[in-house]
Amino acid sequence: MDALSDAIIAMHVGRPHANHHELRAPWGMRFTADRGGAFHIVLQGSCWLLPPHGAPAIRLGTGDVVFLHGAGTHGLADSPASPLTEFDLGRQGAWPSGDGELATVLCGAYLLDGGRTHPLMSEVPPVVHLPARLGRHPSLRAAVDLLADEMGRARPGAAAIVPALLDALLLYILRAWFEERAEEPAAGGWTMALADPAIAAALSAIHSAPDRQWTVAALGARAGLSRAAFAHRFATLVGQPPLTYLTWWRMTIAARLLRESDTPLHAVARQTGYSSDVAFAAAFKREHGITPGRYRAVHEQPRDSGARRGA
Template structure:
């Protein structure tokens, strides 16, 4: 199984949304903090990102900015421009006109592509939790070609919707999220030459082998010895390396992933508790329910009703 894809799937809820906006200088937008994650792409012109903390960030044409933790922030044509609160609707459309409008036929100074994802912060995967508040991916010739292609396709669908666009846009947004995360992790792995944490875990063959085993078969009664065998290391060496890079011991992570998988199955439909227990490595529905309540604080049935 793909650990990065699993990490995103574990947190994603609801449908992502996006919007394309033509802006005429001077303009300034303020986005309130949210429980999800958001991104901005400058398709044309330039902008300044104003994070909740830290200096303004110049964003040029083709640049991608990902805000993984939903922190409040601003976007403006210039750092000194007053900001106006913008609260996109659930479907991604903006309820009011942009701060300034151009004359008929006038070319906008900036064209933005903005989007947001709904995330379950209660089960934030540590792989995503390591991301900084702002991930800035400047455009560079030959860099992140798949990410650029996804951005271009998404921008085209939003500019000129066609039959099937609703499904295409949703799929492109999911794809774009993975490309943004992949671009970040690749930059971390190759930038400093000394990746740490999950950036290092995903490049360590031994730890990656164990993680893939856990994600591929969370129902298997894994032992540290078995996972060490998959990693090709002694039990003690494997346990130390896994704990150092992942941030917790192998079986602790296994339990966390089982419970995260169970939560996703409960939110996603009407899979019987008996089957969820089997898929997450519990010999009985009672044992599963007891472990789930210990982890979430509520019984599985109650959790499902709340999520519906």
């Protein structure tokens, strides 16, 4: 297990969705803000991203990928001056457009739990633009090609393949952004934590076995550092001491189990490293403000409710 994968798995709820559009200028789409993230990929031609809050428009070329999260309402159009029509998942038929230059785009959305955002996501900007560059991020490009091929024509198995590709795409986008950020001289925080072999080893240990009775010394040994050196480096890069992060992650796992499964409370406690139900309940209440049983009653929801709005 690794921190990036687990961070997305912990936040991810519902099924992602995507739409394939062939559009001729003039055209414009407005995507209403909702909890989660959205992506846009230009497969052919060019267009403009109109970011939230009046930020300057961004020109997108063939192969460009954009990811937005927690950013607010945004637009996509052939020109910054084109009027925008509200995007609606239930809309039938082709999107309204003219007879000008052709653009082919993939637009999709993820439903993410903003109430328990992993701290590494705090470093990801509201708008991530990954321009197409020869030789850069081949795995991301391969995922885009596969997704475009599946959505460009109806074939058996697509209903299962497309959601899996969308999940992979989100991880490829974030991995690409972290890799690019790590190349910057001023990079720090979680960007460097994921790139630091010692801290990455400790994070992998925590995420692989959150139920283990970890100590700072034991995690330091996994990292190949002395207790003091490890504690200092971990806190500097991750933003909190090792055992504080361990508790935070355990409570994140516990909340997800309570929301999305029927696992008994005592089993949730054991899976998150607590041999005592009382100790688990106390730790959970400190983190979430309510008892585990009450949390489950408040947050229980239909399985795989899916996304209703977004890109």
